[in-house]
Amino acid sequence: MNQSKYQQFKKQMAKVADLSNASAVLAWDQETYMPKKGGDFRAQQMATLQTMAHEVFVSEQTGQLIQEALKEDLTELERINLLLAQKDYVKKKKYPAAFVEEMANATASGFNFWHEARTKNDFSLFSPLLEKIVKLKREEAKILGYEAHPYDALMDEYESGLTVAKIDEIFDDVKKDLFPFLKQVLAKSKPRVDFIHRHFDKKKQWDFSEKMVRKMGYDFEGGRADFAPHPFCTTFGPGDVRITIRASENYYNEMFFAAIHEAGHGLYEQGLPMKEHYGLPMGSALSMAFHESQSRLWENNIFRSKAFWMGSFPMLQKDFPESLGDVSTEEFYKGVNLVEPSFIRVEADELTYHAHIYIRYLIEKSLIEGSIEVKDVPKIWNEKYEEYLGIRPANDAEGCLQDVHWSFGGIGYFPTYSLGSFYAAQLMAVMKKSIPTLEEEIHSGNFEKALKWLRENIHVHGRKFNSEEILTMVSGSGLKFSYFMDYARKKYGEIYGI
Ligand code: CO
Numbered sequence: 001m002n003q004s005k006y007q008q009f010k011k012q013m014a015k016v017a018d019l020s021n022a023s024a025v026l027a028w029d030q031e032t033y034m035p036k037k038g039g040d041f042r043a044q045q046m047a048t049l050q051t052m053a054h055e056v057f058v059s060e061q062t063g064q065l066i067q068e069a070l071k072e073d074l075t076e077l078e079r080i081n082l083l084l085a086q087k088d089y090v091k092k093k094k095y096p097a098a099f100v101e102e103m104a105n106a107t108a109s110g111f112n113f114w115h116e117a118r119t120k121n122d123f124s125l126f127s128p129l130l131e132k133i134v135k136l137k138r139e140e141a142k143i144l145g146y147e148a149h150p151y152d153a154l155m156d157e158y159e160s161g162l163t164v165a166k167i168d169e170i171f172d173d174v175k176k177d178l179f180p181f182l183k184q185v186l187a188k189s190k191p192r193v194d195f196i197h198r199h200f201d202k203k204k205q206w207d208f209s210e211k212m213v214r215k216m217g218y219d220f221e222g223g224r225a226d227f228a229p230h231p232f233c234t235t236f237g238p239g240d241v242r243i244t245i246r247a248s249e250n251y252y253n254e255m256f257f258a259a260i261h262e263a264g265h266g267l268y269e270q271g272l273p274m275k276e277h278y279g280l281p282m283g284s285a286l287s288m289a290f291h292e293s294q295s296r297l298w299e300n301n302i303f304r305s306k307a308f309w310m311g312s313f314p315m316l317q318k319d320f321p322e323s324l325g326d327v328s329t330e331e332f333y334k335g336v337n338l339v340e341p342s343f344i345r346v347e348a349d350e351l352t353y354h355a356h357i358y359i360r361y362l363i364e365k366s367l368i369e370g371s372i373e374v375k376d377v378p379k380i381w382n383e384k385y386e387e388y389l390g391i392r393p394a395n396d397a398e399g400c401l402q403d404v405h406w407s408f409g410g411i412g413y414f415p416t417y418s419l420g421s422f423y424a425a426q427l428m429a430v431m432k433k434s435i436p437t438l439e440e441e442i443h444s445g446n447f448e449k450a451l452k453w454l455r456e457n458i459h460v461h462g463r464k465f466n467s468e469e470i471l472t473m474v475s476g477s478g479l480k481f482s483y484f485m486d487y488a489r490k491k492y493g494e495i496y497g498i
Contacts, residue, residue, distance in 0.1 A: 005069035006078055010280065012062055013085065017279025019053035021236045028242060031228045043108060054100070058092050077282055077464075084281035084463055094143050103140070103409060106132050110407035121397040123378050130406055131374045134367050137411045141368060151368045154412030159289040159419060160466055164365060167415050170422070171361070173481040174354055179388070181489065181498075182339070182351050188496040191334035195252075198323035202247045202255075208319055209245070209259040212312075216298060217451040218243075218263045219270055231258040233265035233295075238275040238283075241266050253336060253347075257299050264298030265291060267451065271459030282462035288413070290467050292420025293427060294454065300350055300421070301428040301487070302442055302450065306494075309333040311443040334495050341389040343398040350421070351488060352389060359384040360403070360414040368411065423467065425484035427458075430475045 003011075023046045030042050056062070066086045074082070110129060117126035141150035149164040156162060206225075214220065228244035235241045243262040247255035268291060277283030285291045302308060313329040324332070339349045345356040363380060366372040372380060381400040386392045393399030405413050432438050435449050442450070457474050468478040475483075492498070 004072055005065055006072055006074060006082070009062075009065040009069045009082065009085075012056065012065055013279040015279075016053050016057045017237070019049050019056065023049035023053070024234050025236055028234050028236075028244075031230065031232070031244060032226045047104065047108065051104075054092070058089065063089055063093070077277075080464055081277065081280045081282050088281075091144065094145075095140075096143070099136075099139065099143065103136050106136060107407070107409045110409070111404065114401070114404060114407035118397050118401040121395045121401070123396045123401060126401065126407075127374050127377075130377075133406060133409050134374055134411070137409060138368055138370070149365070149369065151365045151412060154368065155415060156412075158413050158416045159287045161468070162289070162415065162419075167361065170418070170479070170481055171358055173485070174358065174418075177481070177485045178351065178354060178488065181485075181492075182355075184498050185339050185351065185492055185496050186341070188498065190340070191338060191495070192331050193335045193338050195324060195327045195332070196335050196338075197250055197252075200247075200249055200252050200320055200323060202249055204319050205247050205249075205252070205255045206245065206259075208316055209256050212256075212303070212445075213243075213259060213263040215445055216260070216263055216267060216447050218266050222270055223266055225259070231262050233262045233269065235269045235274075238278065241269040257303065257336075260303045261295045261299040264295035267298070267454070268294040268459055271451075271455045272462055273460060277462060280462075282464060284463050286461070286463045286465065286470065287416070287467055289416035289419040290423060290458075290470070292416055293423035294458070296420050297424035297428055297454075301424055302447070304337055304350070305442060305491075306333050307439045307442040308445075309336075312445055337492070337495060339492060339496075341391050343385070343391065343393050344402055351492065353421070354418050355388040357414050357418040359388060363400075364411050364414065419467075419479070422479060422481055422484045423471065425487045426471060426475055426480060427454075428487070429483050 026042060026046050026049070030039070030046075034042060062085075066082055066089060070079070070082050070086075106129065110133065113126050113129045117123060137154060138150060141153040144153040144156070146153040152163040155164075155167070210225070213225070222239045223241045223243065225243050225245050227246060229246065231244055231246055233241065233243045243259070243266050245255055245259045245262070268285060272283055272285065274283040309332055310329055313332050316332075317324045317327070327335075337349065339351050341352050341355075342348055345353070345360075348356055359381065362384065363372070363377060366380075367374065367377075377400050378396050381396075382392050385399070405411070431450065431453050435441070435453060438450065441447065458470060461470065465473065471478050489498075
């Protein structure tokens with residue numbers, strides 16, 4: 001039987017996906033159930049599979065199959081798969097083998113160096129490695145090529161087409177509109193939050209969270225949730241999209257909002273046309289930034305909303321009569337939306353969050369352009385926290401050592417977190433218009449229509465459109481920061497009486 005070149009290309013891409021999905025299973029296991037002594041060889045096993053996936057993808061065979069298949073009679077989606085795969089191929093081919101190896105070696109030990117430095121609160125244990133990584137990332141920007149700024153080349157990895165010029169424009173708005181509003185909020189008296197830190201049984205926390213995750217539409221027959229030190233979402237293929245959760249028995253927010261966040265990522269993955277387009281661009285998420293828009297829309301715009309808690313707090317209160325018996329719905333809603341400058345990004349509220357990102361962006365951009373050096377990072381970090389949040393970290397563990405990203409070479413990644421929130425606000429505004437009963441639906445814990453809207457307008461398209469295109473399709477324009485600002489003013493203006 002003669003297979004078309006497109007069929008052969010599809011097989012080749014499936015092989016790449018099989019290898020990287022197998023590596024993802026090992027990574028998930030490492031974070032969940034692997035015994036401690038498995039660690040040394042596990043890193044090697046994952047590296048082997050990842051290298052094999054890379055080699056199959058950048059092989060001459062893949063390049064040839066793409067070229068030949070493009071000459072065949074194709075459907076629109078087949079052509080899109082080929083053209084996007086070609087773009088990825090050209091990009092991946094730019095990396096010299098020696099560079100790939102050097103980067104792999106540097107980042108393989110990254111986690112351990114970073115973790116030790118953070119545990120011992122000693123930046124000097126991490127800085128030699130970080131210097132190496134920054135040097136390699138500067139080199140990577142050169143290898144990939146850029147027009148205006150080397151950092152553009154690195155951000156492109158996480159959001160195609162994102163540039164310093166674009167992100168500067170967005171953060172100009174953040175500085176002009178959000179930061180002054182934040183100041184107004186912080187000048188007001190704080191809502192009551194004592195109950196957030198009372199005792200909450202872990203099992204009962206999960207029971208309530210799971211109930212909500214199911215209501216969102218997350219398919220537990222095509223996924224599962226397990227405890228892990230860090231919450232994340234990972235995909236092994238169509239029909240297996242998993243999330244991890246963690247809980248603090250003395251801090252209510254830790255499990256619930258992270259579980260919703262990860263389930264939001266999971267719903268996006270479960271909604272992609274992955275079965276028909278396994279290992280292909282049409283079966284993949286459009287970008288990291290857009291992925292984050294999905295998780296944040298669920299976490300913040302839906303599950304931190306007044307409508308949701310007005311409807312569902314009584315249920316939670318029944319689960320925790322001792323800890324929440326003396327708390328009103330209004331108090332709970334305000335408490336879980338407390339705005340307060342803090343040191344740790346992952347615990348930040350919706351407003352101060354973007355100051356955390358802006359600081360990281362400034363530092364990364366300066367490191368890559370070479371206007372600052374790694375040794376300057378702790379000093380600049382602390383100065384910027386003072387400048388933008390009015391607080392100064394007492395040590396580097398709660399300062400520049402808090403995030404894992406630099407240890408794996410994830411420079412250019414942070415801006416996607418802010419973009420995710422801003423995209424989410426824009427999507428939510430449009431969704432509200434097209435589902436006039438959305439508030440009532442959220443109030444009654446019914447998310448079917450919201451999910452259907454996301455599925456039809458976003459998930460189904462895979463990588464067919466870029467972020468700018470998809471936003472324009474659904475809202476009539478590319479990213480506008482004003483959507484986020486309107487959302488923030490309305491919500492926090494009401495909570496804080498501004
Ligand atoms: Co996320």
